[in-house]
Amino acid sequence: MMIEFAKYHGLGNDFILIDNRLSSQPVVTPEQAIKLCDRHFGIGADGVIFVLPGQNGTDYTMRIFNSDGSEPEMCGNGIRCLAAFVAEIDGNQQENSQKRIHTLAGTITPQIMSDGQVKVDMGVPRLLASEIPTALGAENQKVIDQPLEVAGQSWDVTCVSMGNPHCITFVEDVAVIPLEKIGPQFEHHAVFPQRTNTEFIQVVRRDYLKMRVWERGAGATLACGTGACAALVAGVLTGRCDRLATVELPGGCLQIEWSEVDQRLWMTGPAQRVFTGVVEG
Numbered sequence: 001m002m003i004e005f006a007k008y009h010g011l012g013n014d015f016i017l018i019d020n021r022l023s024s025q026p027v028v029t030p031e032q033a034i035k036l037c038d039r040h041f042g043i044g045a046d047g048v049i050f051v052l053p054g055q056n057g058t059d060y061t062m063r064i065f066n067s068d069g070s071e072p073e074m075c076g077n078g079i080r081c082l083a084a085f086v087a088e089i090d091g092n093q094q095e096n097s098q099k100r101i102h103t104l105a106g107t108i109t110p111q112i113m114s115d116g117q118v119k120v121d122m123g124v125p126r127l128l129a130s131e132i133p134t135a136l137g138a139e140n141q142k143v144i145d146q147p148l149e150v151a152g153q154s155w156d157v158t159c160v161s162m163g164n165p166h167c168i169t170f171v172e173d174v175a176v177i178p179l180e181k182i183g184p185q186f187e188h189h190a191v192f193p194q195r196t197n198t199e200f201i202q203v204v205r206r207d208y209l210k211m212r213v214w215e216r217g218a219g220a221t222l223a224c225g226t227g228a229c230a231a232l233v234a235g236v237l238t239g240r241c242d243r244l245a246t247v248e249l250p251g252g253c254l255q256i257e258w259s260e261v262d263q264r265l266w267m268t269g270p271a272q273r274v275f276t277g278v279v280e281g
C-alpha cells in the first residue's frame, strides 16, 4: 500500500503527517509506524501523526504513534505541525485561523499567528498523583519536589500531566546529564504505571529555563511541547520561575505562559514543513 505523507518538525521534534480525513481509524498500524520512524530503514521521525475527522463538534481529531508504536494522549510540537498541515490540506492559509482539535487529552486549540508561529491553548494541567498517574505520594495529592531514587541517586521530582505524564527535575547544569543512561530508568520506573516523559531543567533566570528531555516511547528528542509546559508549571509550583517564560530546548525556544486567571497554558513556537512524499506501507 502506498501512503502519501508530509514530513514536518517543531524545533527538531519531527513527525510524519498523514491526511487521514476519510477514515476514523489510522491508515497505518503501530508496527508500520515503527518502520516509518526508523532513521535508517524508513523516513525517520519521532512519531506519526494522523489528521482524522473531528469528534464532539471539533474540526479534526489528532492521533499519534510514538516511534516505538505506543500511542500518547497529546503532543505539543505535533499539534503545531498538525495546524500547519491542516492549513495546507484545507487550502486555508488565513492568518489567525483557529482550529479545535480533538485529542485523547481533550480539545486543544492551535492558532496560526501573523508571523507564522503557532500559538496553542494547551488546556489546564492536571496535578494529582492519580491523574499523572504515579504511585509517588497519595492519590489525591500533588507530587512536588518528592525524592525519587534513580540510578543510585535521589532526585527531587515534580509530576505534571498535560494529558500525558511528565516528571520534572531541576538540575544545576543540563549539559552534564547522562540522558541516554538515566532517561530509560525514569521512563520505566515502577512508580509510573504508564511510563513517563522526563524533563531535566536548569533555571537560568526566573523567565528563562533550559531543558533536555527523555520522551516516553521516543527517547531523547530535540524538543517537547507538552514537556516545556509541564516544566513551567513545575517551576511555578516550586517557586523557581515566573508564569511566563522562554524554554530553551536543544532544537530552539518555546514561549510558555500559565494564566493565573483560568489556569490554562499557552505555548507558542514554530512548525515547519520539510518535504512531502509517498512511501510503501
Ligand SMILES: N[C@@H](CCC[C@H](N)C(=O)O)C(=O)O
Pocket (backbone or CB within 6 Å): 013, 066, 071, 072, 073, 074, 075, 076, 077, 078, 164, 165, 197, 215, 216, 217, 218, 221, 223, 224, 225, 226, 227
Ligand atoms: N514530543 C511531544 C510529546 C510526544 C508524546 C510523548 N512521547 C508521550 O509518550 O507522552 C510534545 O511535543 O509534546
